[in-house]
Amino acid sequence: MGILYVTEQGAFLTKAGERIVVRKGDKVLRWVKGNEVSQVIIFGNVGLTTQATAFLLRRGIDVVFLSAGGDYRGRLVTDLGKNVALRKKQFERFSDRDFGLALAREFVRGKVENCLALLRNHNRHHQDEEVASAAHRLRRNLLKVEGASSIEELMGVEGDSARVYFSGFGRCLRGEGFTFTKRTRRPPRDEVNAxxxxxxxxxxxxxSGAVAVTGLDPYFGSFHSEEYGRQSLVLDLMEEFRPVVVDAVVLRVVNRKIVTASDFVRNPESEWLSADDEAEGDGLGPDDFPVLMSYAGRKKFIQAFEARLREKLLYIRYGKRLRLRDIIQEQARLLARAVVGEEEYRSYRMG
Incomplete structure (x- = not known):
């Protein structure tokens, strides 16, 4: 089953029989069968009728609400999984220092190894000395991951690895009009960060959808600490897939000129600007404003993102190629088995 993205501002979702229908005014923009969708992602000013809401809940279809710019707002979900015994075991195992540290170490190891793989794959064709230097430092950091004796130490290694990796990642971007010097999150200060x-x-x-299927509690992780409203376990499992999915997509859309600099706008009224920024608004230059993707840019990026999830990659546990979306689900299931002691968790490594 796939994901239905609704980006058209002013549209609304309703139902007709067993179909989900996207309308704008009297015009039908799209419709899909309910049994063909596992998740609906809504951007900005998009409405849901009561009938559509009831249908989505009855079907157990996860609905994610994002701002028009892609910032997370919340979600509409059915009841948390009924496997209370699994969640109790999760709380018990994750609260055990040795188990929690070993699991967190595996999440970070997977992330660093996949960052290294992405840089090496790029450098096979371009032989960039700075990329090679970043890759060498990441290899050394893998030894530090193994030797980390606390979550705090592991976080330090992960943070340093991210800085090293993104210094090399910027050298892999070859699209005209794109520059990238460092990772900036809230707000994103350039097109690549956006x-x-x-x-x-x-x-x-x-x-999050993959974790929900397993019955694990998404809010209780091992590497990311608990914060009210933060899905720490989802962030944990994401780590190994950030370079595999998102970073790979960014390189693809930039280097193949699928997305261009014209697909972005600077927003002087962004919610990311602080009160102090707004108070000093007359002193802000264009480069100080957050960069957001345009409607057309988001559409192209989503298409590339979905294409990446459909790609088949080698999944070593099964010795065969699986769709990347299915690999994410299998890793979530492996995590659940690790919680109950049936298997040892091993992060996904791309070749």
Whole structure:
């Protein structure tokens, strides 16, 4: 089953029989059968009729609400999984220092190894010395991951690895009009950061859906600490897939000129601007405003994102190629089995 993205502002979702219908005024923009959709992602000013809401809940279809720019707002979900015994075991195992640290170490190891793989794959063709240097430092950091004796130490290694990785990642971008020097999140200060932030939001929705299927509690993780309203386990599982899915998509759409600099806008009225920023608004220049993807840019990025999830990659556990979306689900299931002691968790590594 797939994901239905609704980006048309002013549209609304209703139902007709067993179909989900997207309308704008009297015009039908799209319709899909309910049994063909596992998740609906809504951007900005899009409405839901009462009938559509009831239908989605009855079908157990997850609905994610994002701002028009792709910032997470909330979700409409059915009851949390009924497997109370699994969640009790999750709380018990994740509260055990040794188990929690070993699991967190595996999440970080997977992320660093996949960042390294992405840089190496790029450098096979371009032989960039700065990319090679970043890859070398990431290899050294893998040893530090193994030796980390606390979550705090592991977070330090992960943070340093991210800085090193993105210094090399910027050298992999070859599209005209794109520059990238460092990761900036809230707000994204350039076009590449805007795509990364948007992509990670989409990825979190996919991973959240995979975790929900297993019955694990998405709010209790091992690497990311508990914060009210934060899905820490989803963030944990996302780590190994950030370079595999989102970063790979960003490189693809930039280097193949699928997305261009004209697909972005600077927004002087963004919610990301603080009160202090607004108070000093007359002193802000264009480069100080957050960069957002346009409607056309988001549409092209979503298409590339979905195409990546449909790609088949080698899944070593089964010794065969699976769709990337299915690999994410299998990793969530493996995590549930690790919680109950049936298997040891091993992060996904791309070749």
């Amino acid at each position: 795509m990364l932030s948007f992509g990670y939001t989409l990825l979190s929705s996919v991973v």
